[in-house]
Amino acid sequence: MEYLALAGIFVMVIALVVTPYYFFVIKGEEKVLDRLKPRTAAERVLKGVLRQEEKMSEVEPIDALLRRLIGLAGPIQRFLDQAGVKLNVSTFVLLTATLPLLGFVVVTMFVRTPAAGMVAAAVLAPMPYLYVRRARTNRVYKFEEQFPEAIDLVARALRAGHALPTGLGMVADEMPPPVGLEFRKLYDEQNFGLTLPDALRNFADRVPVLDARFFVTAVLTQREAGGNLAEVLDNLAAVIRERFKVKRQVRVISAHGRITGWVLAALPPSVAVAAFILSPYHIQTLLGDELGVRMLITAAVMQVIGTFVIRKIVDIEY
Numbered sequence: 001m002e003y004l005a006l007a008g009i010f011v012m013v014i015a016l017v018v019t020p021y022y023f024f025v026i027k028g029e030e031k032v033l034d035r036l037k038p039r040t041a042a043e044r045v046l047k048g049v050l051r052q053e054e055k056m057s058e059v060e061p062i063d064a065l066l067r068r069l070i071g072l073a074g075p076i077q078r079f080l081d082q083a084g085v086k087l088n089v090s091t092f093v094l095l096t097a098t099l100p101l102l103g104f105v106v107v108t109m110f111v112r113t114p115a116a117g118m119v120a121a122a123v124l125a126p127m128p129y130l131y132v133r134r135a136r137t138n139r140v141y142k143f144e145e146q147f148p149e150a151i152d153l154v155a156r157a158l159r160a161g162h163a164l165p166t167g168l169g170m171v172a173d174e175m176p177p178p179v180g181l182e183f184r185k186l187y188d189e190q191n192f193g194l195t196l197p198d199a200l201r202n203f204a205d206r207v208p209v210l211d212a213r214f215f216v217t218a219v220l221t222q223r224e225a226g227g228n229l230a231e232v233l234d235n236l237a238a239v240i241r242e243r244f245k246v247k248r249q250v251r252v253i254s255a256h257g258r259i260t261g262w263v264l265a266a267l268p269p270s271v272a273v274a275a276f277i278l279s280p281y282h283i284q285t286l287l288g289d290e291l292g293v294r295m296l297i298t299a300a301v302m303q304v305i306g307t308f309v310i311r312k313i314v315d316i317e318y
Helices: 003-037 041-046 060-068 070-083 089-111 114-124 127-159 164-175 178-189 196-206 208-225 231-251 255-279 280-288 290-314
Strands: none
Touching: 060 290, 070 089, 070 127, 070 196, 089 114, 114 290, 127 164, 127 208, 127 231, 127 290, 164 178, 178 196, 178 290, 196 208, 208 231, 231 255, 255 280, 255 290
């Protein structure tokens, strides 16, 4: 156990030294060198489009291994892309694997009880996933809020006599992220060789929003059957606004239940931390007894189950 604790301390020290140096020194130098590289005007325009496929790891052997395991790494890569976080697959997997280990080593070293270290590892294990999921939820919510304005802009461009790709390019230029960024990818794909239906389908696959699929379906149906696309987009934008209005009303109505759920979920760990700070002797006595450890494990399992049940109750489908 002592060797494991020393190894954990060594890893923590290396991480504390290397991580700030990479982000504050190496990253800055890479940006400066990248700006100093001579480029023609065409190269500057094509830089964001004709780039190499995004790497899943900065280490080439690991990147090659992840690409061979595309069935496992592909969904993780899409999940990270939808969240808009600056993490690659290898970093995400590394955080998910090492964070519980570090938590186990640190807690076991201070509390000197392996059961407490296992509880800490179980708490820290889902943290990277929950962080990315939270970022993804916020990004999707912001996309849903901006999407009707983007559709209205495309409809106005069509009424002014512009083609559909021009309207998509206007949204990419004038709308803020995440809508502007996603429409930029859509516009670049069709502008540099991909057919518009395929680019639209990629857009629907890339954006986990039902309204985006409605938009793609409307455009593809109009291309096949004809009709006034501007009027169709106006109606679609109105429907999306009404759905978003109902969604906000549901969130307001269910706010009490969600807050109650978070309070109930956070109350036992908060009481345990407070008890450990105010009276560590009692907590150590509980952790030092076999029955106490079993009680803690049972309580943690029941706490997780109760949290999922409360979340299922307040998660209203609309």
